[in-house]
Amino acid sequence: MKSIYPCIWTNQSAKEAAEFYVSIFPEASIQESNPWVTSWRAGNSKFMLLNGGPEFTPSPTLSFYSEFPEVGSVEKLWEKLVEDGKALMPLGTYPWSEKYGWVQDRYGVSWQLTAHPEAPPYGNYSPAMMFTGRNFGKAEEALNFYTSIVPDSLTKFISRYGEDSPSQTGKINHAQFTLGKQLFVAMDSGLDHGFQFSEGISLVIPCENQDEIDYYWEKLTLRGEEGQCGWLKDQFGVSWQIVPDSLGKLIASPIKGPTVIQAFLKMKKINIEKLTSN
Incomplete structure (x- = not known):
């Protein structure tokens, strides 16, 4: 990782x-x-x-x-x-x-x-x-x-x-x-600040393969919640993105980029095989 x-x-x-x-x-x-x-x-x-x-x-x-x-x-x-x-x-x-x-x-x-x-x-x-x-x-x-x-x-x-x-x-x-x-x-902090964790700042875990994606997704969604496009919230409300390290290059590709984006937008947990097979 x-x-x-x-x-x-x-x-x-x-x-x-x-x-x-x-x-x-x-x-x-x-x-x-x-x-x-x-x-x-x-x-x-x-x-x-x-x-x-x-x-x-x-x-x-x-x-x-x-x-x-x-x-x-x-x-x-x-x-x-x-x-x-x-x-x-x-x-x-x-x-x-x-x-x-x-x-x-x-x-x-x-x-x-x-x-x-x-x-x-x-x-x-x-x-x-x-x-x-x-x-x-x-x-x-x-x-x-x-x-x-x-x-x-x-x-x-x-x-x-x-x-x-x-x-x-x-x-x-x-x-x-x-x-x-x-x-x-x-x-x-026991003070009443009036705010909590939000999607405004998330933490990105760049994964080398599907096994890593599956592992972090399973662990961090425990008592948390799944989101779209590789996003999730853990049990404390902290937002994470579990994504393949190659995602940026895939999206930037002038040939496959548009189809990768369309597939990506339909996913919760990212499936690398489906992302790259289009």
Whole structure:
């Protein structure tokens, strides 16, 4: 399995958003662009933006925990991201970081910017899941569920709320875990934020064969729900796309592309043989 990466749903502004991000993040570049999606990369991290329409918007429950080695880098990025956006936690000094801030940008995407002296110049970007509302207290359950499914995964560390936070004591305030090669962050929040996970940001698992598709589909739909075109929601409401790694090339083919798209749109779980036999 190749690295899991996020897909951000936009209202027909995928390329515009990608151009904005590569203009502000260090060592970032657009990888590919077509009428459906635009992909960009910063350092070792891939992001995909989808021209989906107005149906869904990103939620702060899935943000990007982004580490940079210098305070100045965090401050410059904050200025760019908060423009036409909004601060969710003010940029400042916190017990866990000399410089940290949580911002929702103009496209509704949330970034947790933090200074970390050991981060590479291009930054570290980790999808961060916040378990709140009906999901409050489920961060550890989710972490264990995901790491049990994806091979070569592990829990790096777990930090918990102390007795100074009575309503949240013992729950996770910050945990880091890997799913394959990708680092993730998880946290609980007992505050009433009024939002939950949504299709606005999904996590893509690019699969090499049908066996991988079948495996992840079966595991992640357990107490979840199936969607169209390889999309699903797991038991916590997190959206995933279980797709063949070759899907982009198949759709882009000038010969088979249109028939591949028609077959793809009719499927829930993707069947590679049916997708490529047309």
